[in-house]
Amino acid sequence: MVQEHGQSEPSERIAKLDPSVQVTVRDHVHRILRATIIGGKFAPDEKINERQLAEQFGVSTTPIKEALRQLESEGLVEALPRRGVIIRFNMGWAEEMILARAALESMIGHLAAKRISDDACQALQATVRLMEAATSSGNADELIALNETFHDQIHRASRCDYLARLIERQQFYDASIRRIIHSDPAERERALAEHRAIAEAIVARNSDGAERCMRDHVVRSGDIYLSIVFGNKEEK
Template identity: 60%
Template sequence: MQDHGAARLERLDPKLSLTLRDHVHKALRMAILSGRFAPQEKLNERQLAEELGVSTTPLKEALRQLETEGLISTLPRRGIVVLYSRTWAEEMILARAALESMIAHLAARRIDKAGGAALHATIASMAEASAAGDAGRLIELNGVFHEQIHIASQCLYLARLIERQRFYDEGTRRIIHSDPDERARALAEHKLIAETIAAGQVEAAERAMRDHVVRSGEHYLGLVFTDRARAAAAD
């Protein structure tokens, strides 16, 4: 997906000074997850600050956050480099599939009628957003849907483990939900997940969730890494 002729970062509004670090952090993280920076690419702080239209102070703070998330690293004699790669992303997808499928398993065992009704209501809203092509609303509802499943599961330990996946989930959803075909596939998969959980079908719910996370993850890998490789080969 990398386009060497286009700006990789959007300039930020200086008026957002109270939350500027967060905006810089989010913009950089999304750029990395979108494949706009190649694995092992060295990041130039001054150049990044200029592209974003900010000073280096919020940039440095944002870079520290990205390092704690494992997306970048400061290496001796090399400076700041991007760690995020196809292998890294594949591991994240498999980790999320394992955790989310277990949470769906427990949700199917523990959900009550109110929880099932809430899932079906969210699916109805997702169908409306999908028909309207409202990717932003779909991303929001996707988060609500998975949160409802987490609540129904009554998980404590697994919920803590999956917390570190949230930044990755948001970033990948923004990429894949721009595709109308993907929105349709995801909606069908979410419907199946909701139906199996609400019906208490433990094994089916676990399988439906795992299949959904893996398939959508593979679609994301193809968009980000295959397209980027093609673009690089064409240069």
């Protein structure tokens, strides 16, 4: 069931953690809660109920508090006196994340075109061929995995460890949103064409072209994300 403004019922938002991953429970809580927030399942300014979250995750409140402190350092939530923890993620914040990621990814693409090895070129081209096959079959899960592989290969080729770490805070997709995007055949074809153009520019050592293609790809993908998560709602 979905509440008003497209927000999910609290009980539908969080899946209990597998007991086998309890050794890193804080990191798992942070990762899942971050994806939940960025996926638009909490409304801007909504108050977080720590005890309710602990019940939904199947953990104590300690890792919830630790994860929320980490999310506060990222600016996604804010702890206010007498009000508790409030969601600060909104459409404006999401737009800034997309622009920040576009800037970082485009520079990584630029440097990858300058630094990529011949072996890495072949691996990148092989990934594109796999993406072509997955696009034709409409296999969303495979496309999601290949998309991650594609960008990881470019990150490694660029040898930009610092920029790659910065990008971690600009991740605005989760698997559910990616599946929605890849369910559209036209969107699958557009994404494939963009990935192919990025790869071709990098393999050709065309750093300016790689930078431009990567930036355009991230910005356009971000616009799709905004339309899914926020629709046509304007910031109040």
